[in-house]
Each structure stands twice: as C-alpha cells, then as structure tokens.
Amino acid sequence: MNTTRLVQDLKKFKLSGMANNFEMRLSEALTHGMGVSEFMQLLMQDELTSREENRHRRLFEKARLPAMKSITEFDFSFQPSISKNRIIELSTCAWIDKHENVIFVGQPGTGKTHLALALAGKALRQDKTVLFTSASEMANRLLSGVADNTHDQKKKQYLTPDLLVIDELGYKTMSPAVAVDFFEIIRSRHERKSTMITSNKEVSAWSEILVDKTLTSALLDCLMQYAHLFHVKGESYRIEHRISLNQQPAPLV
Ligand code: ADP
Ligand code: MG
Numbered sequence: 001m002n003t004t005r006l007v008q009d010l011k012k013f014k015l016s017g018m019a020n021n022f023e024m025r026l027s028e029a030l031t032h033g034m035g036v037s038e039f040m041q042l043l044m045q046d047e048l049t050s051r052e053e054n055r056h057r058r059l060f061e062k063a064r065l066p067a068m069k070s071i072t073e074f075d076f077s078f079q080p081s082i083s084k085n086r087i088i089e090l091s092t093c094a095w096i097d098k099h100e101n102v103i104f105v106g107q108p109g110t111g112k113t114h115l116a117l118a119l120a121g122k123a124l125r126q127d128k129t130v131l132f133t134s135a136s137e138m139a140n141r142l143l144s145g146v147a148d149n150t151h152d153q154k155k156k157q158y159l160t161p162d163l164l165v166i167d168e169l170g171y172k173t174m175s176p177a178v179a180v181d182f183f184e185i186i187r188s189r190h191e192r193k194s195t196m197i198t199s200n201k202e203v204s205a206w207s208e209i210l211v212d213k214t215l216t217s218a219l220l221d222c223l224m225q226y227a228h229l230f231h232v233k234g235e236s237y238r239i240e241h242r243i244s245l246n247q248q249p250a251p252l253v
C-alpha cells in the first residue's frame with residue numbers, strides 16, 4: 001500500500017502529529033491485528049500530543065527566559081534569609097491566579113534571578129503566558145518604539161502576559177518617559193496580571209531609579225498592595241562558588 005499521498009494530505013490538513021506517526025502506527029496495527037477504530041484512536045492521540053508539545057514549546061520560546069533554573073537546585077542552606085516554604089508555596093502559582101506580585105530585593109549574586117527564573121518556569125509548566133525581560137532591555141525597547149513609531153505596540157507586549165518578570169531593576173536610572181511607561185505598565189497590570197521584579201535596591205530607594213517621587217509612590221501603591229516581598233541577604237553565591245559570569249546558560253526546555 002502506497003501511503004505517501006495519504007501522509008502528504010495529512011500534512012496539508014496540518015495534521016503533522018498524525019502524518020509523522022502514520023507509518024509507525026500502521027505497522028503496529030498490522031503486527032498486532034489492530035481494529036480500525038483503535039488505530040484511529042492512537043493516531044488522534046498522536047495529533048493531540050504533538051499539538052500540546054508544540055503549544056508548550058511556543059510558550060517557552062515567547063517567554064524568552066535566558067536560562068532554565070529550578071527550585072530543587074537552589075541551595076536554601078546557603079541563603080537562610082529565603083524561606084524554602086514560601087518559595088514552595090509560590091511554586092504552586094496560586095499567586096498568579098490571584099494576580100499578586102513577587103519582589104526579590106538584594107545584593108548581586110544572591111540568587112534573585114535564579115528564583116525568578118525557577119518560578120517563571122513553574123508558571124510556564126502550568127500553561128501561563130510569561131515574558132522575561134531586564135529593566136534596561138525594557139527601557140531600550142520602549143525608547144526604540146518611540147523612534148520607529150511602534151511604541152504602543154511594544155508597550156502592549158508588557159501588558160498581556162500572565163506573568164511579567166522584570167529583572168535587574170535599579171542598575172540604571174530611568175529617563176522620565178521610561179519611568180512613566182513603567183508606571184503605566186504596572187498600573188495596567190494591577191489586579192489583572194502578575195509582575196515579578198528583582199532589584200539590587202530596597203523598595204524604599206526606588207525613587208532613585210524612577211527619579212520622580214510622586215510617580216514612585218503611585219507605582220508602589222499598585223505593586224505592593226498584593227506583593228510577596230523577599231529580602232535576599234547574605235553573600236554572593238557567584239563569588240563563593242566562583243561561577244563565571246560568562247557561564248553558558250542551560251538549554252531551554
Ligand atoms: P542575582 O540575580 O541575585 O545577582 P543570580 O540568581 O544570578 O544572582 O545568581 C548567580 C549565580 O549563582 C547563578 O548561577 C545562580 O544559579 C547561582 N546561585 C545563586 N544563589 C544560589 C543558591 N542559593 N543555590 C544555588 N545556586 C545559586
Ligand atoms: Mg540577577
């Protein structure tokens with residue numbers, strides 16, 4: 001039986017999960033004397049599995065996580081200021097369903113980005129949409145949007161994900177326009193979506209980043225109403241364990 005045409009037609013109908021498994025399922029069916037309905041059921045299951053995997057892969061790609069980190073590889077004994085139980089509780093992602101926020105504040109190398117990535121990974125595994133960015137990348141994108149007339153479109157990208165992760169807030173002072181954008185993004189996400197922020201600066205010093213005190217206080221009003229705040233204290237894990245800053249990130253998924 002020439003199945004080439006059939007497989008081509010399945011692909012035309014965008015049933016690649018069926019197409020890719022057709023030969024294998026056919027040979028299984030012939031070997032085991034499988035009925036037509038059982039054969040069809042298996043092929044349809046292949047299609048569903050393949051669609052699920054593709055959707056999952058797209059979610060991970062769109063999230064733009066720079067690396068995969070896990071909670072199990074986080075050494076809580078090195079970082080006693082972080083309660084393992086609180087992090088385990090957050091890993092259920094109930095806080096995302098309730099549109100709450102998470103903030104990690106602490107010195108460089110203390111594991112803020114690690115925990116943010118690990119929690120973002122948990123959210124993706126629960127089919128949440130995630131976008132990971134650094135504060136400076138976000139500022140550059142918004143500014144480039146002003147230059148090429150795509151500002152609104154670029155800003156919208158930060159409004160829609162179930163979880164927006166803004167890493168490394170505080171290394172640079174924001175320009176007035178970016179500070180307003182940042183405030184509007186947080187305000188628009190308030191009670192609708194979750195935001196996770198990592199910063200080397202205490203929340204009380206964020207007016208140094210946004211410059212404008214009134215804007216900062218309005219931003220904190222939105223952000224802190226439903227926020228899980230972590231003060232990550234202690235030594236830099238990076239220095240203690242001599243982790244190279246140029247270390248290759250772990251492969252995605
Ligand atoms: P920060 O964002 O606070 O500057 P990172 O999360 O980037 O720090 O941590 C620096 C490096 O050290 C990363 O490779 C991270 O995986 C690792 N790291 C930090 N803290 C821990 C920890 N407590 N257990 C295991 N690895 C850690
Ligand atoms: Mg970091």
